[in-house]
Amino acid sequence: MEIDWGLFAELFGRTFTFWWVILPAILLGLIVGAIPGFSAANTIIILLPLTLAMEPEIGLIFMVALYASSRMGAGIPAILVNIPGTAGAAATPLDGYPMTKQGRAQQALAISFVSSVFGGLLTTILALLAMPWLSQVAYHLHSVEMIVIMLFGISLIATIAAKDTLKGLIAGFFGLMIGYIGADVVYETPRGTFGFLELYDKVPLIPALVGLFAVSEAFAVIEGESILTKRGMEAMQKAGWAETWEGVRLAVSRWWHIIWTSIIGLVIGVVPGAGAAIASFVAYQQSKTFSKTPEKYGTGHLDGLVAPESANNGVTSGTLIPLLVIGVPGGATAAIMAVVLQYHGVTVGPDLFDSQPELAYGAFTAMAVTYAIMILTVLPLARYMSRITVVSTTYMAPIIISFTLVGAFVPRAYVFDMYLALAFGVIGYVARKTGYHVAAILIGVILGPLLENYFLRALRISQGDVMVIFSSNLGDVMWVMLIVSLFVPMYLDRRRKRQAEQAVPTTTDC
Template sequence: MGETASLLATVFLETISFWWVIIPTIFLGLIVGGIPGFSAANTIIILMPLTLAMDLQTGLIFMVSLYCAARMGAGIPAILVNIPGTAGAAATPLDGYPMTKQGRGQQALAISFVASSLGGLLTTMIALAAMPILARVGFYMHSVEMIVVMLFGISLIASIAAQDMLKGLIAGFSGLMLGAIGTDVVYATPRGTMGFLELYDGVPLIPALVGLFAVSEAFIIIEKRVILTKQGQKAMENPSWAATFEGVKDALSRWTHIGWTSVIGLVIGVIPGAGASIASFVAYQQSRTFSKTPEKYGTGHIEGLVAPESANNGVTSGTLVPLLVLGIPGGATAAIMLVVMQYHGVSFGPSLFQQEPEVGYGMFMAMAVSYLLMILTIIPLSRYMSRVTTVPTIYLAPMIISFTLVGAFVPREYMFDMYLALAFGVIGYIARRTGYHVAAILIGVILGPLLETYFLRALKKSEGDMMVLFSSTLGNILWVALVVSLVLPAVLDWRRKKRELLSS
């Protein structure tokens, strides 16, 4: 125990000495994460020659810092202009953007930064302490269990539909239908592609994301002078440090909420292929389910912003666990880290922490140090970033459309994706104007194809027996938890109304 503590202290001091790498990388990651279509993964790929030229420790610290900062940066445009930088931030605008329109953008950014930093820092420490246990999660999460996890995220559609049941369900099922476009999982038969080869791999996520949120939002805000409400304009007339401290205080007062939602992100991050988008939707859904004031979600509620931001940053440490312990990357960025580490001759598995502990522990320590430095360097910027919301929409809307169309082009480099983003922008604009929730559509587009893949995989293994869905002990526990999370809000609402009736 004493030797391990001494080793961790040594690795921590060594990592701190690389502040000259971490701090510039943090700012690079914020920029990368804030541009829709860009991500830590494709940025590291672009800079791969530079990364390979570095020594192993410097290269790993650079990649880990960029990964953490990009995850945090994706929430900035999501909060300020309703544009998630990545799919992992798709749940952030649900409450982050309403806060901005109310003139509380500065507080919202501070809350997001604190929740992201503390969530990432906490889960990094948990991952270090519980690595052997967490490494087994991937072995227990098979097709059946993943189906239920997906349904936790998709059930958020039902929460959104609570405001208008018919429109919410129409939006959700429309998203599921759009997500089914492409070749089917079993026979590779084209479905709904309308002859476009670019759709054979399914609807590309980034064009759908920026179209539904960013382009449609640009169409909406161009009809107004600024994106702020009248109340918001008054609140933004005299920005001060007090608003930033208020946001920090609001986030810290919900430290338990940050804790358990970030753990959701950690557990989901350990599962290879699950990702931050699932974690953020599941965390938001669970946060709303167990809230005493679920009706406030979607109106600028602090806990509705804390949950997805702490969860998607909890994923970052989770993706490193299967990479280091099993040699299985938990996501795209982890896969690139795997390539760099193999280039330098690193061997993976439990022996890594015995033979090269400075590498195994060093990656988690780099993540912890990055989040610590983010608290010091990024939170003060929330006051200045929030000023974006005061820019007249006559300038802001064209800039949003230009940047997002470039972002739609970057991942696959198809002109078709830019036209697709515009098409989704029109769909999103019509949905907003007619009272349909674009978040429900996006949930279907993201999670629908994943649910279908795991469902068909489970049926194939069981030779078509539907009872396979209830054949796993862990799966059955998750089924019960899903039913409880769907029924509990109705029960709590009924009890609340009954209590109010008795008191009146």
């Protein structure tokens, strides 16, 4: 596939003239991204009458802008109030929220925006440049390889569990067990559903997400006047524009980190069906593995915020590749975009580059332009958004409960899901109060069923031979990488501790 750069440049300029479509789409995307339960995919479905009425080019620009900005929107509540807007932002609060509590919400938002935008912009360009090669990824990452990728994400449980390994692992494995509720993918046998039909299709993610993070948080924070620490409150009172710039400076100083973690997102995004949640967990895990200061992760560490935010925006660009190159969408949003274009008589697939190059390249230019416009329009808002953290918990807790329960309802429109979110809220509350990590439970709930699906698929393909998991060369290389990335940090950690012991008394890690 030859890339027509002239056309690309022309389109780039042309896309800017559609700022009047992009701006409202960005605004809408930020809102729907920030409310748990809403996503770019279901917003496009809701707005189908509108998108179907648009010209295909404008419709595409609108959808792409909405998609990219919703990804960024999901990080905002994750940082400010510990509520990831979508599963793709589930790793964001790990370090984003501690920053908020320290009164550095504005900085954290700026870091998230810059990482998202540069991660997104870079991967959009990379996606275009490397399309012929990247499109091959989907041909090589099959069930077996995906099992290993899932394990990379799940191994984050062990990393998070560093403080009390036994309790951390219990939380993670409990999450995995909860994730196995529902019918198995082969014979569709319902398991552990307590007789609820609503649980046959596995535990729905949004109720689990808002329950574990938000509802439990709301019940916990009422003990204090604000979600901020005392020092955090003082810092917030003093915060001015300088905080935003400091955030930008810090993020830019981590440019290399943004690059490689967003590429993780890009590559995972290319695999049909993988998604942003797995990408952000893997990026966080890898970031910590190769960090010189892994003990600081979870306490408001810059890299711990940069990694998931860059990665989940990398996924956004990645999902367009299988859609355009092999005609198979990488995720739900891309699939719905294809439906809308189909309605206009545009068949999305490899021929689009020849038949309607303005649409094929247009998808990427729209994304690039959205990111460019987004950094200019959203960054100044960080200061105002961050003010939400000084609101008293008297108001905050009920608002969080009510709006996240609404979010739990939205994806499937079952009132059952609101009860489910409440049940997860109780689990999350008990976990917080007794020293179990809710993120470890959530990783299990999200990745457990995915791992099982790939595992059962691999077993089905091999007709029951478990050794199938070592049957591919690429997979075997990935197994080695997994083992290395699990044990190297342990070795480094031990060495560091030994060195530290020689200098000062032992410090506790996070």
